[in-house]
Amino acid sequence: MSGTTLRMEKWPVLGRHEQAAAWLTIWTDLGRAPRTIDAYARGLAEYLLMCEREAVDPVTANRAHIAVYVRELTSRPHRRGTNVVSIDSGTGLANATIQQRLVPVRLFYDLLMEEGLRESNPVGRGRYTPGRQRSGHQRGLVPRLAKLPWIPSEQQWLGILQVALEEPVRNRVMLALAYDAALRREELCSLRTDDLDPAHRTLRVRAETTKNRLERVVPYSASTGVLMSAYLAHRATVSRARGRCSCRSPGATTGSR
Numbered sequence: 001m002s003g004t005t006l007r008m009e010k011w012p013v014l015g016r017h018e019q020a021a022a023w024l025t026i027w028t029d030l031g032r033a034p035r036t037i038d039a040y041a042r043g044l045a046e047y048l049l050m051c052e053r054e055a056v057d058p059v060t061a062n063r064a065h066i067a068v069y070v071r072e073l074t075s076r077p078h079r080r081g082t083n084v085v086s087i088d089s090g091t092g093l094a095n096a097t098i099q100q101r102l103v104p105v106r107l108f109y110d111l112l113m114e115e116g117l118r119e120s121n122p123v124g125r126g127r128y129t130p131g132r133q134r135s136g137h138q139r140g141l142v143p144r145l146a147k148l149p150w151i152p153s154e155q156q157w158l159g160i161l162q163v164a165l166e167e168p169v170r171n172r173v174m175l176a177l178a179y180d181a182a183l184r185r186e187e188l189c190s191l192r193t194d195d196l197d198p199a200h201r202t203l204r205v206r207a208e209t210t211k212n213r214l215e216r217v218v219p220y221s222a223s224t225g226v227l228m229s230a231y232l233a234h235r236a237t238v239s240r241a242r243g244r245c246s247c248r249s250p251g252a253t254t255g256s257r
Helices: 005-010 013-018 018-029 034-053 061-073 095-114 154-165 169-181 185-189 222-238
Strands: 202-205 216-219
Touching: 005 013, 005 018, 005 034, 013 018, 018 034, 018 095, 034 061, 034 095, 061 095, 154 169, 169 185, 169 202, 169 216, 169 222, 185 216
Parallel strands: none
Antiparallel strands: 202 216
């Protein structure tokens, strides 16, 4: 069963719209990462459901209908409700999530324009026009907000380290590598033993695991190197086969990963 078929089973609304199904198949065939395709499928499915509720043909929808979709995204109850501790918690999706939801809708209309089914894209995008005032930038449909990253306090860091002390050596070395090399989740979970160079304390992040598809080599600290040596020594007692660092070593027990 193909990935497109599985996603249409998860989001049946995609199968009810011929152009949407074709669009999703194209992006899948182009080799986009499975998680990217899942995000595209979810975003477009939510938009198509809104179109069905509003009795709107998505092929002929205009910017007013896109605005209705944005209003839904900004006003829906948060799935974790009052358990979320943030300035804008309680209702609505985060600005970055709204931007993510609009990307597949915009790409969907790009395809409809290429196929000659529309003349314009109701989502639009921010553009740069030389000579315009205010640096020549034209704002997109939804303003993009840039927030400062959350930085744990010293006490919170100590709590994280205390929990890490109880983890198997594999988990501890993954945490250390993620911190030292600023690895994204996909990059961290895709690390292989042949990506590591303990002699020079560097690791290779392969292009196919990165978001920008650019390979890079990054260093890690001496303390992480000590953990790395302990992990590799443990792994060698289980198997000398090369493979993912994040996977359980063949024959290992839950507590000895």
